[in-house]
Amino acid sequence: MDVAKIDTILRKYNGDSDFLIEILQDVQAEWRYLPVDLMRHLADELGVPLARVSHIATFYKAFSLEPRGEHEIQVCMGTACHVKGASRVLDAMSRELGIGEGQTTADKQYTLEAVRCVGACGVAPVVVIDDEYHGDLMPDASAKLIARHMKEGAK
Amino acid sequence: MTQINFSNLGAAATAEQKRLAGYKAMLMVCTGTGCVSAKAFSLLDNLKEEISKRDLDKDFLVVGTGCNGFCGQGPILVVQPEGVFYQRLKKTDMARIVEEHLIGGKPVEDLMHRDLSSNKPIHKMDDIPFFSKQKLIALRNKGLVDPENIDSYFARNGYMALKEALEKGSPKSVLDEVKTSALRGRGGGGFPAGVKWASCMAAVEKTGKEPVVVCNADEGDPGAFMDRSIIETDPHTVLEGMCLGAYAIGAKEGFVYIRKEYPLAVTRLEKAISQARDRGLLGDGIMGSDFSFDIIIHRGAGAFVCGESTALMASMEGRAGEPSPKYIHNVESGYKDRPTVLNNVETWANIPVIVDKGGKWFAAIGTGDVSKDPWGGSSGTKVFSLVGNINNTGLVEVPMGITMREIIFDVGGGIPDGREFKAVQTGGPSGGCLPASLLDEPVDFDTLTRAGSMMGSGGMIVMDDHTCMVDVAKYFMEFLKDESCGKCNPCREGTVTLYGILDRITSGKGVKGDIDELERISRVMEAGSLCQLGATACNPVLSTLRYFREEYDAHIDEKRCPGKVCKDLITFTINDECNGCMVCAKRCPTNAISGEKKAKHTIDQKECIKCGICNDVCKYDAVNVE
Ligand SMILES: Cc1cc2nc3c(=O)[nH]c(=O)nc-3n(C[C@H](O)[C@H](O)[C@H](O)COP(=O)(O)O)c2cc1C
Ligand code: FES
Ligand code: FES
Numbered sequence: 001m002d003v004a005k006i007d008t009i010l011r012k013y014n015g016d017s018d019f020l021i022e023i024l025q026d027v028q029a030e031w032r033y034l035p036v037d038l039m040r041h042l043a044d045e046l047g048v049p050l051a052r053v054s055h056i057a058t059f060y061k062a063f064s065l066e067p068r069g070e071h072e073i074q075v076c077m078g079t080a081c082h083v084k085g086a087s088r089v090l091d092a093m094s095r096e097l098g099i100g101e102g103q104t105t106a107d108k109q110y111t112l113e114a115v116r117c118v119g120a121c122g123v124a125p126v127v128v129i130d131d132e133y134h135g136d137l138m139p140d141a142s143a144k145l146i147a148r149h150m151k152e153g154a155k
Numbered sequence: 156m157t158q159i160n161f162s163n164l165g166a167a168a169t170a171e172q173k174r175l176a177g178y179k180a181m182l183m184v185c186t187g188t189g190c191v192s193a194k195a196f197s198l199l200d201n202l203k204e205e206i207s208k209r210d211l212d213k214d215f216l217v218v219g220t221g222c223n224g225f226c227g228q229g230p231i232l233v234v235q236p237e238g239v240f241y242q243r244l245k246k247t248d249m250a251r252i253v254e255e256h257l258i259g260g261k262p263v264e265d266l267m268h269r270d271l272s273s274n275k276p277i278h279k280m281d282d283i284p285f286f287s288k289q290k291l292i293a294l295r296n297k298g299l300v301d302p303e304n305i306d307s308y309f310a311r312n313g314y315m316a317l318k319e320a321l322e323k324g325s326p327k328s329v330l331d332e333v334k335t336s337a338l339r340g341r342g343g344g345g346f347p348a349g350v351k352w353a354s355c356m357a358a359v360e361k362t363g364k365e366p367v368v369v370c371n372a373d374e375g376d377p378g379a380f381m382d383r384s385i386i387e388t389d390p391h392t393v394l395e396g397m398c399l400g401a402y403a404i405g406a407k408e409g410f411v412y413i414r415k416e417y418p419l420a421v422t423r424l425e426k427a428i429s430q431a432r433d434r435g436l437l438g439d440g441i442m443g444s445d446f447s448f449d450i451i452i453h454r455g456a457g458a459f460v461c462g463e464s465t466a467l468m469a470s471m472e473g474r475a476g477e478p479s480p481k482y483i484h485n486v487e488s489g490y491k492d493r494p495t496v497l498n499n500v501e502t503w504a505n506i507p508v509i510v511d512k513g514g515k516w517f518a519a520i521g522t523g524d525v526s527k528d529p530w531g532g533s534s535g536t537k538v539f540s541l542v543g544n545i546n547n548t549g550l551v552e553v554p555m556g557i558t559m560r561e562i563i564f565d566v567g568g569g570i571p572d573g574r575e576f577k578a579v580q581t582g583g584p585s586g587g588c589l590p591a592s593l594l595d596e597p598v599d600f601d602t603l604t605r606a607g608s609m610m611g612s613g614g615m616i617v618m619d620d621h622t623c624m625v626d627v628a629k630y631f632m633e634f635l636k637d638e639s640c641g642k643c644n645p646c647r648e649g650t651v652t653l654y655g656i657l658d659r660i661t662s663g664k665g666v667k668g669d670i671d672e673l674e675r676i677s678r679v680m681e682a683g684s685l686c687q688l689g690a691t692a693c694n695p696v697l698s699t700l701r702y703f704r705e706e707y708d709a710h711i712d713e714k715r716c717p718g719k720v721c722k723d724l725i726t727f728t729i730n731d732e733c734n735g736c737m738v739c740a741k742r743c744p745t746n747a748i749s750g751e752k753k754a755k756h757t758i759d760q761k762e763c764i765k766c767g768i769c770n771d772v773c774k775y776d777a778v779n780v781e
Pocket of ligand 2: 081
């Protein structure tokens with residue numbers, strides 16, 4: 001556990017427990033999950049029960065109790081994307097990666113997530129890979145996109 | 156940094172207007188999320204490079220703006236002030252625009268939008284039907300300001316309404332204009348903002364506690380991006396609206412609760428807040444007056460229910476976002492038990508214009524008679540995200556009372572690929588699906604509710620005849636069962652049970668009595684849920700049952716999916732149009748398609764997983780789905 005890193009995050013929010021959700025988001029971004037010993041440390045530092053920290057950790061979708069992959073793939077399953085075939089896009093991605101929704105590849109490279117609306121509905125169906133948006137992405141093109149990403153990553 | 160005060164705001168605006176007038180043209184490149192997905196940022200860099208290369212930086216200013224609205228045609232560039240509109244741009248087009256249009260004076264016609272029927276290029280943005288029927292209030296600065304530069308907001312009269320209120324008006328004068336405007340909340344419920352503010356003030360009087368104002372930017376409605384766009388396009392209009400609200404009710408603290416899925420909006424909002432602080436428009440003694448107010452951002456962490464007011468308050472205090480019973484309203488006891496005014500992004504964005512132009516002006520736009528009672532109609536405009544199976548996808552702002560048909564066929568350009576209109580979904584997961592027979596109804600709060608849907612926050616998802624309405628109901632129920640916080644039983648169990656029945660129907664295992672069961676459980680949820688998430692969860696089911704009952708019957712009685720969507724009820728075959736191009740065979744993920752070059756292919760039904768890719772890639776309409 002890197003205490004210096006946690007302290008930096010805590011300082012950013014003045015150690016104010018009102019910002020517990022933001023603090024956990026920063027931890028999640030840094031560690032790619034919320035390690036239990038770290039949640040305990042935060043509870044102590046902020047003077048809140050561990051139960052409150054874990055309630056948040058399991059309530060909000062942004063958090064994960066297991067490490068997420070190096071790359072996060074979010075397939076939008078919002079209504080606009082749904083009527084344009086988003087579930088077929090998710091299936092195609094899942095076939096290409098060999099993992100189901102919510103899972104991470106064995107080499108810890110990719111996590112596949114279904115999310116509800118990333119706010120780019122005008123170019124549905126939409127897939128977001130590590131904060132980069134890809135619009136008008138039909139199933140076939142999405143499979144190709146992942147195949148290319150994996151090939152480039154392997155280099 | 157010059158601090159802005161009553162006497163120099165006008166000069167700051169004029170200075171910026173002058174600076175901009177010094178350019179021969181301004182090149183407004185859309186950097187909204189839709190266009191960014193089509194590489195708008197690299198286009199922006201490229202355009203700057205082409206201009207610098209020719210030493211034209213003094214003549215032409217390149218600005219990255221928020222969403223232009225016409226997302227389906229992105230990336231987009233508008234040349235101002237002449238208003239020439241370019242769409243679907245590629246990197247290589249930048250040099251052409253600079254050479255032919257900016258230097259040569261001849262706009263590039265083949266990069267323009269074309270009229271759907273005549274196919275003629277349309278030069279000016281305002282002449283494109285998508286734009287010409289719109290009326291902009293909340294989005295008045297869209298594509299015209301640089302969201303990351305506060306001076307550009309000054310140049311558009313920004314913060315003038317606040318200045319006038321602080322200098323010449325009073326909290327009461329602001330409240331009176333908002334009351335007269337009859338502005339109803341744009342976040343879903345349509346509660347009159349003026350009434351809400353007034354009851355908050357009454358609570359302050361009673362309790363002696365200091366009130367707060369909150370902006371709801373959680374935008375949970377899937378398929379909607381109005382709030383995101385307003386913040387990414389013109390963040391200061393939201394800040395100015397909140398300042399005016401805070402002044403009216405006497406708040407010193409304000410919060411914006413924004414979902415973390417909108418990183419660009421968060422960044423732009425942070426920048427706007429820090430620029431406003433630097434210029435003395437937030438903080439102590441705003442513009443030299445004795446009014447002090449500041450705004451703090453809270454980022455949500457992915458939970459639909461957090462858009463609900465009591466859940467949102469819990470989340471802002473750093474807790475799980477579970478709603479609480481509403482015996483006591485937020486206006487009396489909200490954030491940290493203080494009187495709280497919660498309004499939606501778009502509601503706040505309307506406030507500066509209402510204070511500037513007057514409540515009467517605003518109330519004259521829209522439907523009904525609101526002169527005595529804000530519930531008497533729907534005043535003003537509404538921003539919709541017009542998406543789904545429609546030619547012109549994007550963001551539109553139209554006057555209340557316009558018909559669905561005008562929005563979908565005039566503004567939206569109708570249904571693509573020669574398909575038929577089937578339904579339009581409004582109101583998000585609490586809303587419903589409306590059929591063609593209601594296309595001529597006016598769009599306002601009360602008509603939509605009567606029709607079994609609701610206005611909601613402004614998602615408008617158009618569906619063509621290849622949509623299955625039972626599948627749509629199932630889609631929403633899947634969403635709601637995942638998003639139900641689980642605190643109350645009717646919602647937690649009801650959504651799961653409804654989903655189970657819908658899943659059974661769509662997989663061809665529906666039985667007689669399923670529909671009665673759907674209706675019965677819906678009634679229980681309506682009556683017994685703790686918050687509106689559960690109480691309105693049945694709307695997508697009940698509205699599709701009301702208008703598309705025959706589709707349910709087809710699934711249950713004939714095991715047939717009329718929209719040809721439900722996998723268990725369709726098969727893919729190849730017809731005689733097939734010329735053996737082999738594209739489908741190559742792209743089929745399970746190698747289920749066989750056939751020689753130039754000969755008709757066949758699909759092995761045992762291998763087919765019904766992914767539909769063959770149908771997507773076939774250029775010859777050779778795939779039948781039955
Ligand atoms: C389940 C649920 C989700 C909601 N989500 C949102 C939302 O994302 N954005 C929003 O502005 N209002 C949302 N609302 C409505 C808010 O509770 C509240 O009425 C609104 O923010 C008040 O602002 P307004 O009067 O300006 O619309 C939601 C309500 C419910 C019941
Ligand atoms: S529905 Fe997919 S981006 Fe909004
Ligand atoms: S994002 Fe560019 S027009 Fe909407």
